[in-house]
Amino acid sequence: MxxxxxxxxxxxxxxxxxxxxxxxxxxxxxxxxxxxxxxxxxxxxxxxxxxxxxxxxxxxxxxxxxxxxxxxxxxxxxxxxxxxxxxxxxxxxxxxxxxxxxxxxxxxxxxxxxxxxxxxxxxxxxxxxxxxxxxxxxxxxxxxxxxxxxxxxxxxxxxxxxxxxxxxxxxxxxxxxxNVMIDTLVANRRKAVPADRILAEAGYDPARIENGYGVVTMHRPSNVDVPETLTRLIGALHQVSQDLPLVFAMHPRTRKNIEAFGLAHLLDSPGFIVLPPQGYLEMVGLMSGARIVLTDSGGMQEETTALGVPCLTMRENTERPITVEQGTNTMVGVSAQAILDGAADVLATGGKGGRAPELxxxxxxxxxxxxxxxxxxxxxxxxxx
Missing domain, CATH: 3.40.50.2000 (Glycogen Phosphorylase B;)
Structure with a gap:
C-alpha cells in the first residue's frame, strides 16, 4: 500500500x-x-x-x-x-x-x-x-x-x-x-467549578477555606517514588499547612507511596484537605481561587501564569522557563527550606505578579x-x- x-x-x-x-x-x-x-x-x-x-x-x-x-x-x-x-x-x-x-x-x-x-x-x-x-x-x-x-x-x-x-x-x-493549553483555559474558565462547591461535595466544610487556601499536586516519580524526597516534601507542606489550608488533589501513585513510606499521619491534620484527582474544570476552579499553588506539574506552571496565581514549582528544572521569566512561577526545587521560604514570601507579599506571555x-x-x-x-x- x-x-x-x-x-x-x-x-x-x-x-x-x-x-x-x-x-x-x-x-x-x-x-x-x-x-x-x-x-x-x-x-x-x-x-x-x-x-x-x-x-x-x-x-x-x-x-x-x-x-x-x-x-x-x-x-x-x-x-x-x-x-x-x-x-x-x-x-x-x-x-x-x-x-x-x-x-x-x-x-x-x-x-x-x-x-x-x-x-x-x-x-x-x-x-x-x-x-x-x-x-x-x-x-x-x-x-x-x-x-x-x-x-x-x-x-x-x-x-x-x-x-x-x-x-x-x-x-x-x-x-x-x-499556547493551546491557554486556549483551553480561556474557553473554559467561566465553567470552572468553585472551590467551596468542590469541598462541600467531597464532605468538607467550605468554611475551612474562607480565609484563603493553597493548592498542591505532586506526581513526578523523582518526587514521589524516593522515600527521602517524599518525606522532605510532605514535611515541608505540613509546615506550610499550619499557616494556610492546603487542598491536596492527590495522584494515586502519590497516595500509595505516602502510605507505604509511613507519612500518612502528616496529612491527618486540620491544615490538609485531601481530595482524589480532580477533573479539569475542578482544577481550574481550585487554581483560580488559590493564594498559592505548589506543584511539580508542567501544565500547571503555565495555567497559574495565565491566571495570575503565584506558583512554587517543586522541581530542580523546568521546560517552561517563560513562566519564571515573565509569569508567576518560582522554582523552589525539593529543598524544604526553599519551599517554606517561598511560601512565606507569597503569604507576606502576595508573590510574583507576572504577566501573560506573548500570544x-x-x-x-x-x-x-x-x-x-x-x-x-x-x-x-x-x-x-
Missing amino acids: SSTPAKTAPVICVVGARPNYMKMAPILRAFANHSPVIPTLLVHTGQHYDAAMNDRLFSDLELPRPDINLEVGSGSHAVQTAEVMKRFEPVIDEHGARAVLVVGDVNSTLACALVAAKRHIPVVHVESGLRSGDRRMPEEVNRVLTDQISDLLYTTERSALDNLTREGIAAERVHFVG WDGCAAERIAAHLNEWLERKEEAEAR
Whole structure:
C-alpha cells in the first residue's frame, strides 16, 4: 500500500494522556471551524486508561469521542512505546493520513511520530522546542526525538526556536503560534467549578477555606517514588499547612507511596484537605481561587501564569522557563527550606505578579489551523506537478 496520503485523507490527531486532551480540544475545534474544514481522525492510544477520568475530560472539554482507541494501557516506557507503534500503523493503513499531529511529550507522542516519519507522512508537533535540559526525564527524551523527526514544529514561546536551532533544526520548520493549553483555559474558565462547591461535595466544610487556601499536586516519580524526597516534601507542606489550608488533589501513585513510606499521619491534620484527582474544570476552579499553588506539574506552571496565581514549582528544572521569566512561577526545587521560604514570601507579599506571555491569548489553535492548511495545500500542489 502506498504511504503517500491522498488529499482527502484525514489529519490524524493523537491523544494519549490527560495533558494531551487539554491541548487537542481547541485544535479539533479550530480544524472543524476552518474554511475549508480540515478533516480529522482522533486516535486515543489508551496510554492513560482511567476510563472514568477519560470520560470526564472528554465531557468537560467538549471533545468529540475518539474515532479509534488503541487501548494500549500501562507498561514500561519501551513496552508502551512499542505497543503504540504496533497498533497505530494499521490505522494509517486503513484510513490514510494527510498528516499526523501530535502534542506534548508523552510516549504516545513519540511513538506515533516515529510511525508517521517512517511512512513519509508529515509529522506536526504542537508544543515543540520546550527543554528542561534534564535527559533523565523520559519526557525530555520524547521532546527532543519528536522534534527531530517533525516536519512542522509549532512553539508556545519564542525562546523555543533557540533550543531547536542548537539541535540543528531549520528555522523554516518552526512556527511560533502561542499556547493551546491557554486556549483551553480561556474557553473554559467561566465553567470552572468553585472551590467551596468542590469541598462541600467531597464532605468538607467550605468554611475551612474562607480565609484563603493553597493548592498542591505532586506526581513526578523523582518526587514521589524516593522515600527521602517524599518525606522532605510532605514535611515541608505540613509546615506550610499550619499557616494556610492546603487542598491536596492527590495522584494515586502519590497516595500509595505516602502510605507505604509511613507519612500518612502528616496529612491527618486540620491544615490538609485531601481530595482524589480532580477533573479539569475542578482544577481550574481550585487554581483560580488559590493564594498559592505548589506543584511539580508542567501544565500547571503555565495555567497559574495565565491566571495570575503565584506558583512554587517543586522541581530542580523546568521546560517552561517563560513562566519564571515573565509569569508567576518560582522554582523552589525539593529543598524544604526553599519551599517554606517561598511560601512565606507569597503569604507576606502576595508573590510574583507576572504577566501573560506573548500570544497566550486563546487563539493559538486558529493560527495552527490557518498555517497547517496553507502548508498542506502548497505541499500537495507541489507533489501533483
